[in-house]
Amino acid sequence: MTLRPTISVIITNYNYEEYVGHAIESVLSQTRLPDEIIVIDDGSTDSSRDIIRSYGERVQSVFQSNQGIRSVTNSGYASSTGQIVMYLDADDTFYPMAVERVEKALRSGVVKVQFDLDVVDERGRRLGRRMPDFSRRAITEVELAREFNETGTYRWPVTSGNAYSRDFLKQVMPVSPPVSLDGVLNTIAPLYGRIVTISDPQGQYRVHQRNNSRKNSSGKVAFIPDFASRIRYRKQEFDILREHADRLGHQLPTGDLLDNELVFVNYRIMARKLSREDESDRNRSLFDLWAKGIIAIGRGHFRPSVALKHATWICSITLLPAWLVRRLIEIRFSRTQWWSNVRSRLGGAFRS
Incomplete structure (x- = not known):
């Protein structure tokens, strides 16, 4: 047994x-x-x-x-x-x-x-x-x-x-x-x-x-995340990955591993548009980041509707002017609170 x-x-x-x-x-x-x-x-x-x-x-x-x-x-x-x-x-x-x-x-x-x-x-x-x-x-x-x-x-x-x-x-x-x-x-x-x-x-x-993911590097809640800090943290996690891979004799792919993560390609483009990018990313072209994002979407096993949303978003933040991208980012990262407020008001209206 x-x-x-x-x-x-x-x-x-x-x-x-x-x-x-x-x-x-x-x-x-x-x-x-x-x-x-x-x-x-x-x-x-x-x-x-x-x-x-x-x-x-x-x-x-x-x-x-x-x-x-x-x-x-x-x-x-x-x-x-x-x-x-x-x-x-x-x-x-x-x-x-x-x-x-x-x-x-x-x-x-x-x-x-x-x-x-x-x-x-x-x-x-x-x-x-x-x-x-x-x-x-x-x-x-x-x-x-x-x-x-x-x-x-x-x-x-x-x-x-x-x-x-x-x-x-x-x-x-x-x-x-x-x-x-x-x-x-x-x-x-x-x-x-x-x-x-x-x-x-x-x-x-x-x-x-009050989600931890909403807090910036100083621990304060921010609707627009501190993209540069998140990128730096992810790079540190990949450094730890390389240490373990070396210890185990595992060969990792070459190149910047963040390019293979759609979330962090997004962060890099948004940080560029907001002029808040990590110092080490400033030599990357916007088109190169966009291309890496499209590749990551294709590799991501997403439902077609979800893949289309990702593609529309990454194309928009790449091509639109910075002032409009800032507004889109504010909406995206506060949409849960906004929608919750709308639902609460609608519920109150129906109860009254």
Whole structure:
């Protein structure tokens, strides 16, 4: 008889009193309960800790002084014992079968299982988008490995859409990421084994004003991201990738690996248009960046409608004048809040 693997779910929280209870409840409602649920609170000053304590022995609570996201994910791993480790940001949730689906997918030789997340607003209302959107078709382990060998990268979700094998984590933890743990772990994972992709959503990614992804390098919320800082951080993650590849004797493709990631080609073009680009990118022509973006779209396994949206966007920000591009960027990165406000007003109008 094959023993089933033990599973740890680590929920990381900082001042998310309005969300952390929903995250915990989503884990307690799993069809396959984890063997341990660890909630790491990183020095919250709101009522988060009282909410966490209210779950008693159903969760393992770790209260620490505020040390930041880079520390809290490492301390979460150090507190866990599961053969499979899943991280859940406290403002996100899992669907009821997430743990069960991961358990079935993570077998010998697989270092990571990844899955789509439905994007919701601060009230939990679906916005009709997925993160990162695997909806065209399920990419196989072989296809993903081939894509990584050819480009040095692949498409992966944010923190809450990943589950890691402990065999993999034991080889690389603790890590010192430039921003958050998931960026480094997801970047280097293909060097250590196979990756399974579950194409249908197994949870929700919440977009709101206090997402870490909305913060600039000084920690302040900004509607227009600090593209130059994000580019620098991604370059540092690729430096870590090269270190691990050298250690393992894995040959990475030559050239600038950021050229193979549509998100960062977009960031480079937007940074150029806003005159905020990273110093090392200033020798790149706009046409060259546009061409790299079109290639990345073609390689991205997107549904035709999604590919068309990406192509329309990248052509627009390349060709339009800077003042108009700035306005489009402002709209794009505040659209969730704008749409949420519209829905709230419409709902209020119908109730009155």
